[in-house]
Amino acid sequence: MRYNACENLFGRQSVALELNKLTGQVDAMGRAMAGRRDKLAEKMTQARETLAAQPDVSEELKRKIKAARQVDEWRRGAIPLGERLDERRRPGLCPTPHTLIAADGSQIYPDRHSIAAYYLLNTGAIVLRAGTGGAPTVSSVPEIFFQDADLYDEEGWIRTPDYVSAQRNRREIQALADLAEAERTALGGDLAVPIVCMLDGPLLPWMKPDPQHADTLNQEIEFFASQMARLRRAAAIPVGYVDRPDSAYVLRILELINLPIEKITRETLRQGAFIQLTDRVLFDGLAPNERTGLFEPNSDANDRYRLRSDGDRIAFVYANVTRPGRGKGSAIARIEVPGWIASDPDKLDIAQAAIYANCEPTSYPYVLARAHELAVVGQAEKGDLEQMLFQTLLRNGLMPEVSFKAANKLLTGGGRR
Amino acid sequence: MDQPTIVGRVLRSSTTSFTIGCRQLISEQDQRIPEFGALVRAAGGGDNLVYGLIYNVTIEDDAFVRQLVAAGVESPEIIEDQRQKRQVPVVVDVLVAGSGRGLEIYHRLPAQPPSTLDQIYLCTAAEMVRFTERHDWLRTVLGSVEAPADQLLIAALRNAAHARPPDQRDAYLISAGRELAKLLALELTRLDGILRGMR
Known part of the structure; x- marks a missing residue:
């Protein structure tokens, strides 16, 4: 690769992205993607044929799943909860009235280049009471953290992005529990009104494994389990909604079908016949408002949750939330629920029907879109906050300064006049 | 009414006009506010008041609202969320x-415009009568380039008449019409249009 000084046609320097140097690479990318699409389409045909030929959750398949878990943990697989891998179910209309609650969180991570050490969390939530005709209740709760106890860990290191993200996750699930309890109380305890509580993304918290803080994930799951217990007591239906999921849980099961049990090894599991495929393409033939059978992710987080929730486990289905006649034939989402909802088909029907109704305008739950909007902190708002910080530091006799790196970014990022 | 009706708060202002932001089109007293041609007042520094006539109401959109319209949204809760929240x-x-x-x-123009976030109130009937007792304000409206002056005059004069007891309304409109005839002596077509609208 030759490194030339950056020049453009007008002889001025420092053009950041010289698109003319990418044309050949972009062309190659388009051809490679077309080739990959053809290969993947062929593999997907084989996967569908496997599913059609052997849809039963046979005893042999169960033995193979057990073997896979013993040989390699098999964390990307799932346990089928039904008797067939190709189950389908379509719920009726959701009872009216019903209540949808969604919460989302946003953050500003600590930045050592900024004028001050802090981090911010903003939790947005919406309570939409379908069938009442009234405007929803909305809220947006910002919190700024600047005290030493919040900002630094026991060893004096500034809090990591993972820590801040975990705090944000806590606030999201806690907001759902708070609002569900308040709503149930406002309804006078009337259990005939379903309350569906939604998070954007998987239900279970996820964190990068950290050998130095091995107990951190357990603490997060402990907190999660406590909030799930509150939701259960409020007779709410908690849901994790994953839009355009990349998961391949069911494909991992299909790979075992034609793999002799004696050939189940770490290598054959990790280089399965259907890698690079996704379940959402496998199930893109679901009819509108139809869902698959139930599966349990065989994840480490789910195991930890089971230990802290009196044996409960998170399960999921895939569902098509698009409307007939809309341009796109399918919009497959993964809908996660706790085991105490998964084991109650009527409650799962209610959750799916409520979500489907709420996806009507945009093929994505309206309440999640609004919760995100109520939570998100944009660059302009961050700028306004930093202005406030700047003023308060001056008023308290401090001279705020960004780092030289940040100052130079401001100089070079300003654009030409 | 016991409590003054709050229309909204000032977003930006100048000597000749100001812009208000309102949360919704219906007040807490179930009045339709803001209305074209309504007389409002704001504080303009110290004890000074600034009076103005509403000449434009804009309901803005964004990509989200457009998408909902394109999708044919029918949920009343979503519609109210968009309108109110x-x-x-x-x-x-x-x-x-x-x-x-x-x-x-x-x-005459105030010494200072209203300040940012000043509350704006809908004038009461008594305030409307006091403000329109003399007709000098007609000249200010006729001379405006930013407002739809003729339509604004029609709406404001009808409101001013309605603020008065029924037996005084016709007399007020006739008096205002005579003043307009003097001001628009060389613009008879325009005068005719305004007078027709005042009926």
Whole structure:
């Protein structure tokens, strides 16, 4: 690769992205993607044929799943909860009235280049009471953290992005529990009104494994389990909604079908016949408002949750939330629920029907879109906050300064006049 | 009414006009506000008041609302969420028509415009009568380039007449019409249009 000084046609320097140097690479990318699409389409045909030929959750398949878990943990697989891998179910209309609650969180991570050490969390939530005709209740709760106890860990290191993200996750699930309890109380305890509580993304918290803080994930799951217990007591239906999921849980099961049990090894599991495929393409033939059978992710987080929730486990289905006649034939989402909802088909029907109704305008739950909007902190708002910080530091006799790196970014990022 | 009706708060202002942001089109007293041609007042520094006429009401949109319209949204809860809760405020433009202090009214531009976030109130019937007792404000409206002056005059004069007892309304409109005839002596077509609208 030759490194030339950056020049453009007008002889001025420092053009950041010289698109003319990418044309050949972009062309190659388009051809490679077309080739990959053809290969993947062929593999997907084989996967569908496997599913059609052997849809039963046979005893042999169960033995193979057990073997896979013993040989390699098999964390990307799932346990089928039904008797067939190709189950389908379509719920009726959701009872009216019903209540949808969604919460989302946003953050500003600590930045050592900024004028001050802090981090911010903003939790947005919406309570939409379908069938009442009234405007929803909305809220947006910002919190700024600047005290030493919040900002630094026991060893004096500034809090990591993972820590801040975990705090944000806590606030999201806690907001759902708070609002569900308040709503149930406002309804006078009337259990005939379903309350569906939604998070954007998987239900279970996820964190990068950290050998130095091995107990951190357990603490997060402990907190999660406590909030799930509150939701259960409020007779709410908690849901994790994953839009355009990349998961391949069911494909991992299909790979075992034609793999002799004696050939189940770490290598054959990790280089399965259907890698690079996704379940959402496998199930893109679901009819509108139809869902698959139930599966349990065989994840480490789910195991930890089971230990802290009196044996409960998170399960999921895939569902098509698009409307007939809309341009796109399918919009497959993964809908996660706790085991105490998964084991109650009527409650799962209610959750799916409520979500489907709420996806009507945009093929994505309206309440999640609004919760995100109520939570998100944009660059302009961050700028306004930093202005406030700047003023308060001056008023308290401090001279705020960004780092030289940040100052130079401001100089070079300003654009030409 | 016991409590003054709050229309909204000032977003930006100048000597000749100001813009208000309102949360919704219906007040807590179930009144339709803001209305074209309504007389409003704001504080203009110290004891000074600024009077103005609402000449434009804008309801802004964004990509989300457009998408909902394109999808044919029918859920009343979503519609009310968009109307009442999303931060797409109703934007109201007001033409400054005069100033005042206490019960005194001056049909001239104020010394200072309203400040940012000043509350704007809908004038009561008594305030409307006091403001329109003399016709000097008509000249300010006729001379405006930013407002739809003729339509604004029609709406404001009809409101001013309605603020009076029924047996005084016709007399007021006739008096205003005579003043307009003097001001628009060389623009008879325009005068005719306004007078027709006042009926």
